[in-house]
Amino acid sequence: AQSVTQPDIHITVSEGASLELRCNYSYGATPYLFWYVQSPGQGLQLLLKYFSGDTLVQGIKGFEAEFKRSQSSFNLRKPSVHWSDAAEYFCAVALSSGSARQLTFGSGTQLTVLP
Amino acid sequence: GAGVSQTPSNKVTEKGKYVELRCDPISGHTALYWYRQSLGQGPEFLIYFQGTGAADDSGLPNDRFFAVRPEGSVSTLKIQRTERGDSAVYLCASSATNTEAFFGQGTRLTVV
Numbered sequence: 001a002q003s004v005t006q007p008d009i010h011i012t013v014s015e016g017a018s019l020e021l022r023c024n025y026s027y028g029a030t031p032y033l034f035w036y037v038q039s040p041g042q043g044l045q046l047l048l049k050y051f052s053g054d055t056l057v058q059g060i061k062g063f064e065a066e067f068k069r070s071q072s073s074f075n076l077r078k079p080s081v082h083w084s085d086a087a088e089y090f091c092a093v094a095l096s097s098g099s100a101r102q103l104t105f106g107s108g109t110q111l112t113v114l115p
Numbered sequence: 116g117a118g119v120s121q122t123p124s125n126k127v128t129e130k131g132k133y134v135e136l137r138c139d140p141i142s143g144h145t146a147l148y149w150y151r152q153s154l155g156q157g158p159e160f161l162i163y164f165q166g167t168g169a170a171d172d173s174g175l176p177n178d179r180f181f182a183v184r185p186e187g188s189v190s191t192l193k194i195q196r197t198e199r200g201d202s203a204v205y206l207c208a209s210s211a212t213n214t215e216a217f218f219g220q221g222t223r224l225t226v227v
Contacts, residue, residue, distance in 0.1 A: 004157075034215065043119070044158070044206065044218040090157050102148060102171060103216065105157030 002027035002093050006106035013081050014114045021076040021109050023091030031093040033074040034103065035065055039087040047089075050074065061085070086113040117141075119219035121207050127225045128197055136192040136222045140209030147190050148216060149182055150206040158206050164190060197226045 003026045013019055025031060032051050036044040048059025055067040065076045074091060088110050092103040120139040128134050140147050146165055150158035160174040164184045172182070179197075184190040194201055204223050208216035 036218075041220070043220040044208075046215055046217070049215055092157075102160040102163050102174070103150075103158070104160070107155070107157050 002031060002095070002104050004091050004093055004104055004106035006089075006091055006109050008109045009107070010110045010112065012112040012114060015083050016080050019076075019078045019081045019085070019111070021089050021091075021111070023074045023076065023106060025072050025074065025091075025093045027072075027093060030069065031095060033065075033067060034092040034094070035059065035063070035074075035076045036090045036092060036105075037061075037087050038090065038108075044090065047076070081111075081113055083113050083115065086111055119207055119209050119217055121205075121219040121222050123222060124220065125223045125225075127227060130197060130199060130226055132197055134194050134197055134224065136194075136205050136207075136224070138190045138192070138207030138209075138219060140188065140190070140207070141217055142188075144209035144211050144217075145187070146210045146212070146216075147184060148208040148210075149190070149192050150208065152204045152206055152221070154203075161192070161205075194224075197224075199226045202226045 005024045034049045035047040037047050038044050047063045048057050050057050050067045058064050063078050067074050088108045090108045091106045094103050122137045148163050149161040152158040162182050163171040167187045179195045182192045202225050204221040206221045208218045210216040
């Protein structure tokens with residue numbers, strides 16, 4: 001079965017600083033890869049996804065992620081963090097074949113942004 | 116509606132009671148998913164519907180949990196004989212064929 005590891009439970013950065021959130025997955029083939037953000041009291045919002053093609057994907061709110069097959073990683077980055085980015089971030093994978101799209105999520109990384 | 120709607124947003128119930136959680140997916144989305152998110156964890160898959168049928172219910176933890184989607188739109192997650200360990204946020208998501216899932220805001224279930 002596939003699994004997702006987000007090694008950082010909590011990250012604190014200053015506003016304007018760069019950000020990288022780590023995600024590693026375990027799966028025999030290349031899965032579909034996703035990053036979601038969850039703000040307090042809000043549902044999960046999709047930031048970006050990777051299905052195939054260019055390994056650097058751009059998402060909403062200025063986020064990007066890079067798929068590295070050799071490292072089984074899909075790290076999320078943002079060059080300059082805004083206070084409104086404070087939230088919990090989840091990396092997720094889905095099977096690359098079949099019609100089902102059930103997601104396997106990591107345990108999340110809580111982002112705190114200091115003024 | 117514009118997004119996935121879940122009702123109620125909060126539910127407090129006593130141990131042993133029966134509860135129903137409702138999900139209204141995005142109009143036209145054929146796929147519907149239920150997930151459960153415990154405190155400090157990522158969401159965990161429960162069940163997936165394609166149309167009216169449950170295509171995969173492998174994530175349901177036991178036979179106290181059941182879900183239906185009789186007309187291929189609204190879905191209800193039913194939990195019998197609730198236990199304190201069932202306390203969590205229950206998330207619903209929907210998607211069109213082979214596209215990403217859109218999530219609702221969830222129902223926070225507290226079993227006391």
